[in-house]
Amino acid sequence: MIRSQLKNVLDACFEEGITEGLWSDKATGKFTVELPKHEGQGDFSTNFALVLAGIEKKNPREIAGQISAKLTKVTELVERVDVAGPGFVNVFVKPQVWCALIPQILDTAEQFGTSDVGARRKVIVEFVSANPTGPLSIGHGRQAVLGDSIARLLEVTGHDVFREYYYNDAGRQMRVLGESTRARYLELIGAPFEFPEDGYQGEYIIDIAKSLVEEHGDSLKDYQDVSPFKKQAEQFIFNDISGTLARMGIKFDNYYNEQSLYTDGHIDDVVNELRQKGLVYEKDNATWFKTTDLGQEQDRVIIKSSGEPTYRLPDIAYHREKFRRNFDWLIDIFGSDHIATVPDVLSGVSALGYDPSKVTVVLHQFVTLTRDGKQVKMSTRKANFVTVDELIDEVGVDPVRFFFMMRKADSQLEFDLDLATKQSQENPVYYVQYGFARLCAILRQAEEKGVAIPDFSDVDSSLLVEPEELNLLKTMSGFPQVIESSALDLAPHKVIFYLMELAGQLHSYYNKHKVLTDNVPLSGARLCLIRAIQVVLKNGLNMVGISAPERM
């Protein structure tokens, strides 16, 4: 936030230089204010001189001198300006400017870090979308956390967020599920049975079959229709899935059933509309979507010769419905194995007259589990756990969420079970949470000692002079920016990295400087600082759905 203040100042100096004839306006919007990597390069630096020198064909050091003379005059913000290297202008900000951040944080409290950049844009985030054929797997877990955190971040940055789970309870998969359940049922009551070839092998099918035996005895024995089996399975599995999601603190605004696309006629609509545009034709008894007309390499089947649509058609119809429901931004979280649908859906909606640039697809790579330094094989067999529930049982909700967010979506994610279960030093979740708990402990201690936490207006903030204190303030001033960019980039991992950084600075500070001392004014100032850090850590954790425990 101080960075943007400085940018405004720099822009003003730039304008001033134009009227003075020092340079033209060609560089408008080209230069930036950055955070230098190394000590001694100031609190902020700007490439102003380098950019202008390139455009104006002048000596960068000369321009650097001119701009730094102007910046130096802004005494309420700037302490000192250096010109370094090829022409970087390094700005040192007055310590009081950093300290002024404390009351801002304390006053805005849980609002600190929120913004309205979203301008109440309506955004729909579709994620998980697993069909109810079994418990959520590790891959779904990553997607669930990713989608939910993205949704949370969009919410705090001023978007109107709608979370949706898309599923299909018809189709082949579900039929096989029903048949598997029936087979287990017949097995349980001792009747002859035949397990379907691609049937679902999991234990949970047996549990479902047991429930049917309890409810109906053997009265379903001669039932030819699979639907009672299917229905029971679906209900059980959905219960299981939503239970898992609830454990992770995830709620959906809507579960969208693919079936409704058929019953409401949207599937036929889409085909007809595409046909009218000359983008649909029949060949080999199937119906094809002429995607070669839309820049793709080959045409795609949308209705099989059996009369059943392929997955593409409902996907396109579903996205069209999202557009028709007036969302401004459509975000899909998919596993990378679904990448093939993306071009088809985008071609489809764009052929139907909607703007494909309003669709953003976040593709995440796979998750592997490691234990004892070795990869855990993820077979459908038992022995090794593969469900999110089992993962949560072993490591806890917060570590699960945290670890799933530690990597950007593009990267494969290695989930280190040994690290996640350690309640110590190495575990980054506890590292951050412990930072928060520690601050709570200090404040409890203050209360016990009868030390009042002063109002910031009664505090002499010039007492906060330690480098660790100023660094903490600098880091905290970047928090709103971090939240905004991780929201707009749909990249929660940035928040995680930020929190580790902030917690690290806090722990260093804690070990070097004591907050509660006999020096009352100093303790007062530090207590205010402590409370500010507490706010930022808590907000950061909560914004990505992780708890901030006061004691651990």
Added chain:
RNA sequence: GCACCCGUAGCUCAGCUGGAUAGAGCACCGGACUUCGAAUCCGGGUGUCGCAGGUUCGAAUCCUGCCGGGUGUACCA
């Protein structure tokens, strides 16, 4: 074959959309609790940023071509 993603320290990964001397965690070694919680801190790094070109004041970052890995490329979802 084609499309997308990845290739950065022993391992797992960041790197703010082009900036200065490339970072963190883990692992390993050595230190710090009569003091606000040691789930913490302090010290210890000799990396061809996969390779080769190109763009420019400047490239891990952008472009092209290779190499290696993953995923997809169905009338499966």
